[in-house]
Amino acid sequence: MAQNVKIREIVKDKTIAEIITNYPVVQDFFLNYNLQDLQKNLTVSQALEKILTEQLEEFGLDVFSLTEELVKFMATLVNNREEREKVQNITIIGGRNKQGEAENVTLTMAVGEVISIVGPTGSGKSRLLGDIECLAQCDTPTRRQILINDHPLSDEERFDMGNKMVAQLSQNMNFVMDLNVAEFLAMHAKSRLCENSEQVIKQCFVCANELAGEKFTMDTKVTQLSGGQSRALMIADAAYMSSSPIVLIDEIENAGIDRKQAISLLTENEKIVLISTHDPLLALSADKRIVIKNGGIHKIMETSDEEIESLKDIEKLDTIMLGIRQQLRHGERVYPLKFVL
Template sequence: MRQAIRECAASRTIAEIINTYPVVQDFFINYNLPNLQKNLTLAQALAEIPQEQLAEFGLDRFSLTEELVRFVAALAGNLEAQEKVESITIIGGRNKAGEAENVTLTIAAGEVISIVGPTGSGKSRLLGDIECLAQCDTPTNRQILINDHVLTDEQRFDMGNKLVAQLSQNMNFVMDVNVAEFLAMHAKIRLCKNPEQVINRCFVCANEMAGEKFAMDTRVTELSGGQSRALMIADTAHMSASPIVLIDEIENAGIDRKQAISLLTENQKIVLISTHDPLLALSADKRIVIKNGGIYKILETSDEEAKSLRDIEKLDAMMLAVRQQLRYGERVKPLMPVLG
């Protein structure tokens, strides 16, 4: 791989290199080289700048080129080397009373698991154990396996090859960029093929899920909670390489939650949702019941519950209709025909 990147850097213009590896543009900015002539090869462009400018970073023209090769190779290598996650296994630990959970649950790619239980029962703690890929080193003493294998610390904490993405209840952006710039930045970091197409897909999907539409030039700091969550779900589905997605109470986000879950599972993500929403809980393949800080039960959705889900969906549609009428200043219409 390094040789191919080295040949690319030697033979192509900087514009062509950036077109192949968009993240290279950020590399040049980090070394205070944002104005290299794009129509020249890297060697030609570096010959045009004073050697002292590179010496500030302890580099010369040759070593800067090698740094560029290592940078691109490391990033591309992380994305290519990521083992496909076929399953995640939760091996039970202990609840708050110290009692053994006596449970082993394996979840396959494309499955949705809901996590239910009273407020304060320990739902977030389970999500936390999965997020850190616990190896009997958290208060619950749980262990998480990937593809039936125990993970090393290097695999657990590799930031360039992150296995788990978490969407929390409160999402705040700290960078004051617009939606287009935010998506372009992430597409560049992930070395997405056809980045413009992926960016547009994320934008369209996010607007389909969000209640109020937003534009590409909307600042991300101006997005509502629901819009932010919709944007991040679309981003996670289409750009993120993380195969495991944890969602904390998506029902509070003000988005089309069924569409959000469907979008993630279409991309073969393993999805775990902490929820109080009956529709989400029963739409999952299984649900984990948490009690007193421990896994109390694991239940598969029964045929009877699946039938009840259809009635719950009618009720949900009714409540959505009422919310829409109120939002747009309309009079609330009779509800009974919806249930019929």
């Protein structure tokens, strides 16, 4: 109720232009009522007084009732954002593999946890990510069910575009908009109602450049970003702008970015991270790993103390391989290796 009072004051006192600046999706509200040509330099009530009464009567509304509909619409946006921040865990209830055999597993993941998904190519890792992305309720080929905070979800909750709980970063991140990085981040900051948007935009940009192998500028067109730069930008976006509490990543090791830093960044920002990977370093750095076989969840393993100890040697090998990649990228010769683990 207090939220509605605050929104009502905004609608009463601010011009339409000021409202759209902070709540860009309000443009869609006016478009739905064929009111996209309202004078933006006026308040909502002032602008509505200048249009023909018939335009509102067509929808069975008057100035007061349309204003109330706008207040409800904006309050829903804000309330949805607050609800997303309350997600504390996600649970996967097993379904069936390709042979129709029951998975017989239940896995609950909490905020700040990283879960790796491993298995041969074609085993079904992407299918599991797909089930989580659509918050499956026993209605996909695997018959898995996904719970949020220990509860199943209604279709309204699953498919509400304003309340998207899952962000997915696929292997191929291709932009189609002719925007530069600054414009792209500004658009996302506005649509996600970010507070201190200028600071968040700068934070995302700096972070993306730290993750990416090759630097880019605010003026760089997003269509000109490399695959690694695109993934770095979207990971920073997911960490600092997106309120989606669940982040799915498909084979981050192929992106050419600092993968350990990327995962650490997401968990520090209270995300639940699931990552499909063939990378031993990422698989063993996770809190648990899901092993996929024949299209089903074969087993769930917790990272053992011995595996954590082995990570030290794996990290040494990874550093060596990174050095060789850098030598090749800069046209240098690679000579016989001499090292001791």
